[in-house]
Amino acid sequence: MGLFDRIKQAFTGEKQEETQTPIEQTETTEKYEKGLEKTRKTFSSRMNELFANFRTVDEDFFEELEEVLIESDVGFEVTMEITEALRQEVKLKNPKGKKDVQQVIIEKMVDIYEESEAGDRSIALKEDDLTIILFVGVNGVGKTTTIAKMAHQYITEGKKVFLAAGDTFRAGAIEQLEVWGERVGAPVVSGKAGGDPASVVFDAVKRAKEENADILFVDTAGRLQNKVNLMKELEKMKRVISKEVPDGPHEVLLVLDATTGQNALIQARQFKETTNVTGIVLTKLDGTAKGGIVLAIRKELGIPVKYVGLGESMDDLQEFEPNDFVYGLFSELIKDSL
Amino acid sequence: MAFEGLTERLQNAMTKLRRKGKVSEADVKEMMREVRLALLEADVNFKVVKEFVNKVSERAVGTEVLDSLSPGQQIIKIVNDELTDLMGGETATINFSAKPPTVVMMVGLQGAGKTTTAGKLANYLRKNDNKRPLLVAADIYRPAAIQQLQTIGDQLDMPVFSMGDQVSPVEIAQKGIEEATRTGRDFVLIDTAGRLHIDDNLMTELADIKQIANPSEIFLVVDAMTGQDAVNVAKSFNEQLDISGVILTKLDGDTRGGAALSIRSVTGKPIKFVGQGEKLDALDPFHPDRMANRILGMGDMLTLIEKAQQDIDEKKAEEMAEKLRENTFDFNDFIDQMDQVSSMGPLEDIIKMIPGMNNMPGLDQLQIDPQDTARMKAIVLSMTPKERENPDIISQSRRKRIARGSGRPLVEVNRLIKQFNESKKMMNKMSKGNFQGMDGLFGNGAKGKLGKMAMNQMARKNKKKKKKIIRKKK
Numbered sequence: 001m002g003l004f005d006r007i008k009q010a011f012t013g014e015k016q017e018e019t020q021t022p023i024e025q026t027e028t029t030e031k032y033e034k035g036l037e038k039t040r041k042t043f044s045s046r047m048n049e050l051f052a053n054f055r056t057v058d059e060d061f062f063e064e065l066e067e068v069l070i071e072s073d074v075g076f077e078v079t080m081e082i083t084e085a086l087r088q089e090v091k092l093k094n095p096k097g098k099k100d101v102q103q104v105i106i107e108k109m110v111d112i113y114e115e116s117e118a119g120d121r122s123i124a125l126k127e128d129d130l131t132i133i134l135f136v137g138v139n140g141v142g143k144t145t146t147i148a149k150m151a152h153q154y155i156t157e158g159k160k161v162f163l164a165a166g167d168t169f170r171a172g173a174i175e176q177l178e179v180w181g182e183r184v185g186a187p188v189v190s191g192k193a194g195g196d197p198a199s200v201v202f203d204a205v206k207r208a209k210e211e212n213a214d215i216l217f218v219d220t221a222g223r224l225q226n227k228v229n230l231m232k233e234l235e236k237m238k239r240v241i242s243k244e245v246p247d248g249p250h251e252v253l254l255v256l257d258a259t260t261g262q263n264a265l266i267q268a269r270q271f272k273e274t275t276n277v278t279g280i281v282l283t284k285l286d287g288t289a290k291g292g293i294v295l296a297i298r299k300e301l302g303i304p305v306k307y308v309g310l311g312e313s314m315d316d317l318q319e320f321e322p323n324d325f326v327y328g329l330f331s332e333l334i335k336d337s338l
Numbered sequence: 339m340a341f342e343g344l345t346e347r348l349q350n351a352m353t354k355l356r357r358k359g360k361v362s363e364a365d366v367k368e369m370m371r372e373v374r375l376a377l378l379e380a381d382v383n384f385k386v387v388k389e390f391v392n393k394v395s396e397r398a399v400g401t402e403v404l405d406s407l408s409p410g411q412q413i414i415k416i417v418n419d420e421l422t423d424l425m426g427g428e429t430a431t432i433n434f435s436a437k438p439p440t441v442v443m444m445v446g447l448q449g450a451g452k453t454t455t456a457g458k459l460a461n462y463l464r465k466n467d468n469k470r471p472l473l474v475a476a477d478i479y480r481p482a483a484i485q486q487l488q489t490i491g492d493q494l495d496m497p498v499f500s501m502g503d504q505v506s507p508v509e510i511a512q513k514g515i516e517e518a519t520r521t522g523r524d525f526v527l528i529d530t531a532g533r534l535h536i537d538d539n540l541m542t543e544l545a546d547i548k549q550i551a552n553p554s555e556i557f558l559v560v561d562a563m564t565g566q567d568a569v570n571v572a573k574s575f576n577e578q579l580d581i582s583g584v585i586l587t588k589l590d591g592d593t594r595g596g597a598a599l600s601i602r603s604v605t606g607k608p609i610k611f612v613g614q615g616e617k618l619d620a621l622d623p624f625h626p627d628r629m630a631n632r633i634l635g636m637g638d639m640l641t642l643i644e645k646a647q648q649d650i651d652e653k654k655a656e657e658m659a660e661k662l663r664e665n666t667f668d669f670n671d672f673i674d675q676m677d678q679v680s681s682m683g684p685l686e687d688i689i690k691m692i693p694g695m696n697n698m699p700g701l702d703q704l705q706i707d708p709q710d711t712a713r714m715k716a717i718v719l720s721m722t723p724k725e726r727e728n729p730d731i732i733s734q735s736r737r738k739r740i741a742r743g744s745g746r747p748l749v750e751v752n753r754l755i756k757q758f759n760e761s762k763k764m765m766n767k768m769s770k771g772n773f774q775g776m777d778g779l780f781g782n783g784a785k786g787k788l789g790k791m792a793m794n795q796m797a798r799k800n801k802k803k804k805k806k807i808i809r810k811k812k
Contacts (some may be wrong), residue, residue: 005689030597063374064400066378067378067388070384070566071383071566072385072566073565073567076375076378076379085558094612138563138588138591139449139451139588139616140448140449140450140451140561140588141449142448142449158541168617170454171454171457171485171486171487171490171493172453172482172485172486172487172489173454173482173486173489174482175481175482175486176480176481176482176483176485176486178482179482180689181480183481223606224588224590224591224592225591225592226590226591226592227590229709234768249441257449257561259447259562259565259567259568259571260564260565261381261562261563261564261565261593261597262379262380262381262562262564262565262570262593262594263563263591263592263593264563264565266593267590280347280640284447284448284449284534287536293565323543326532333712
C-alpha cells in the first residue's frame with residue numbers, strides 16, 4: 001500500500017484495509033521503529049507545539065514552521081519549498097481552523113515526498129557471480145563499521161564475503177578492518193599503509209574472483225568532497241574495478257552521518273558526480289538526530305537511502321523503509337488532526 | 339546549488355532600501371529575515387538564531403548610519419560584531435596545570451576526529467609550547483583505535499601509553515598519568531572512545547576518568563559539519579562533564595560551520611582549536627572574528643594576510659617587486675612565486691578567503707587540483723636555463739620539445755606560455771601604479787559596495803599597520 005493511500009485513509013477514516021497489514025511486517029519493523037523513536041517524537045512534538053500556539057496563519061506562523069523543519073535537518077531548500085508552497089496553498093484554500101492548516105501542511109509534505117522518485121532500494125546482488133560494493137564518504141561517518149555490519153548480515157545468509165582494505169591513508173584503518181574481518185569471518189585483502197589504494201582494490205578483485213566469492217566490500221579512506229585530488233583517487237579505484245569486472249562496481253554506497261547538517265547534501269552531490277553513487281547508508285540515527293535529511297536527499301538528488309544504522313551492535317544496520325519512516329513522522333499528527 | 343553567502347542575500351535586500359540617515363524598523367525587519375535564513379542555512383541552531391536575531395534587531399533599530407556606510411552595510415557591521423562577540427571575542431588559550439603533568443581529555447561522538455586531533459594537539463604543543471606530551475590510548479572499544487594512536491605516535495616520534503583493550507579506560511588513564519610522571523612527560527593527552535551523549539554507561543565512564551585524572555582541560559571534539567543536533571550533543575557533554583573547551587574538526591571541508599556558533603552559545607565554553615586538514619600539523623588556534631566571517635560567507639581576509647605574511651619570504655618579495663619594475667620577470671621567478679603561493683595551502687582556500695570571492699557565481703565549482711601546479715612546474719622545468727631566462731626565444735619546435743620533456747600535451751605548454759606573457763604584462767602595468775589591470779584579475783569578484791567595503795577595511799588595516807611600523811622606526 002502506498003504511503004499516500006495510507007495517509008489519505010487516515011484522513012478519510014477508511015481504516016479497514018490497514019488492519020489487514022500482515023503481522024510479520026510489523027514485527028520486522030519494530031526494532032526499526034524503536035530506533036527511530038527519538039526522531040519521530042521530536043518532530044511530532046515540535047509540530048504539535050507549533051499548532052498548540054496557532055492563532056492565525058501569518059508570517060510568524062510560517063517562520064515557526066520553517067524552524068521546525070530546519071531543526072529536523074529537513075534541509076534548507078526543501079524547507080523553503082514547503083513553506084513557499086504552503087503560502088500559495090493558504091492563499092488558495094484560505095483555511096480557517098487549526099485542523100485545516102494542519103491538513104494542508106501534511107498533504108503538501110506528502111506530495112513533495114511522493115513527487116520525487118528515488119529509485120530502487122534493494123542491493124543489486126548478482127546471481128552466481130561476484131558483486132562488488134564500493135563504500136565512499138567523508139571522514140568519520142562509519143564506513144568501516146558499516147562494512148562489517150553488512151558483511152555480517154550476508155555471511156549469516158551463507159554468502160562468501162571478501163573485504164578490501166582500501167583505506168591506506170588513515171592510521172590504523174587497515175587494522176580496524178582486519179579486526180572486523182576476523183570477527184565476522186571474512187578474509188581481508190590489504191596492502192601496505194600509505195600505499196596506492198587502487199592496487200589494493202586490484203588485488204582484492206582478483207582474489208575474490210579466483211576464490212569465487214559472492215560479494216566484495218571495498219573500504220575507502222574518508223575524504224572531504226572538496227578535495228579534488230582525493231576525489232580523483234576514488235575515480236581511479238572505480239576505474240580499476242570496472243577494468244577487472246566490466247559491470248562493476250555494482251553498488252557505490254555513500255555513507256552519511258545522520259548528525260550532519262546541510263553539508264550532507266553537498267556531500268551527496270559531489271560524491272554522486274565522481275563515483276555515481278547508487279545508494280546511501282545513513283549512520284548514527286540512534287542519536288538524537290532528526291534524520292530529516294532523508295527527505296532532502298530524496299527530493300534534491302533522487303538517491304535512495306538503502307540502509308540506516310540504528311545502534312552499535314552487529315544487527316543494528318537495517319534496511320530502510322521510507323514509507324514507514326515518513327508515515328511514522330506524521331502518524332501522531334494525523335491522529336491528532338482527525 | 340551552493341549556499342549563497344549572507345553578503346549576497348543582504349545585498350539583494352539592500353537594493354530595496356533607500357539611502358537614509360537612520361536605520362528604520364522596517365529596514366531591520368527586512369534585513370533580519372535574510373540574516374535569519376543565512377544563519378539557518380549555515381546550520382546554526384534555530385533557537386540560537388532566534389536569540390541572535392532579536393539581539394541584533396534591538397541594537398540595529400535607530401542606529402545612526404555612519405557616513406561611509408549604507409543602512410544595509412551598517413546592519414552587516416552590527417551582525418558581524420555581535421557574531422564575533424557571541425563566539426567569544428578573543429582567541430582562547432590552553433590551561434596548563436601549575437604542577438605538571440597537565441592532563442587533557444579528548445571526548446566526543448564517534449567519528450568526530452578525537453584520535454587524529456589528539457595527535458595534532460600533541461604535535462602543536464611540542465612545537466609551540468615546548469611541551470613533552472604523552473598520548474594515552476583509552477579507546478578500548480573501537481577495533482584498532484589503539485593501533486591508530488600508536489601509528490600517529492610513531493609518525494610524530496612521540497610515546498604512546500596503552501594497556502591493550504582488556505583493561506578499563508579508567509585504569510589506563512590513571513596508569514598513563516603515573517607513567518608520564520615517571521618518564522618526565524609534562525603533558526598527558528587521554529584519547530577516549532567515541533560515544534553518544536545519550537549513552538549513560540559510557541558517559542559515566544568518562545565521569546570516572548575525569549575524577550581520577552583531574553584534567554586541566556576536557557576538550558569536546560565536534561565535527562564542523564554537524565547540523566542542528568550539535569546543540570544537544572554539546573549541551574549534554576557539558577552538563578555531564580563540564581567541558582573546558584571545544585575543538586572543531588574537518589573545517590577544511592566546504593561547510594559553513596554554523597555548529598560553532600550553536601555550541602558556543604549553548605555551552606558558553608570557548609572553541610580553542612580548529613582542525614583543517616588531514617596532516618598532523620593542520621591544527622590552528624580558533625579566531626572568533628574569522629569564524630564569524632566564514633559563517634556569514636564574508637571571506638577571511640585576515641587569515642589570508644596572515645598566511646601571506648607567514649609564508650612569503652619578504653626578501654624574495656622585494657626582489658620580485660624589483661624584477662617587476664625592471665620588467666625582467668622570467669620563468670625562474672614564475673616557479674619561485676608558484677612555490678611561495680602553494681606553501682600557503684590549497685589555492686582554492688586562498689581564493690575563498692578573499693571577501694566577495696565566496697559569492698562569485700561559479701566559484702563553488704572552482705576546484706584546483708594540486709597536481710595542476712605540479713604539472714605547470716614540470717613544463718617550466720623542462721625548459722633550458724636559457725629559455726627560462728628569456729621566454730621570447732621559445733619557438734614552436736622548442737615548445738614541442740618541452741611538451742615531450744614534461745610529458746604534457748602541446749596545448750598545455752602553449753597555454754602556460756600565453757598565461758605567463760599575459761601576467762607579465764599585467765604585473766608590469768600594476769608595478770607602475772596602474773591598477774586598472776586588476777579589474778581583469780578579480781573579474782567581478784569583490785562586487786558592489788560590499789566588496790568595496792571589505793577592500794576599504796583592508797586598506798585601513800594596512801594603513802594602521804604601516805603607521806605602526808613607521809612609529810617603530812622612529
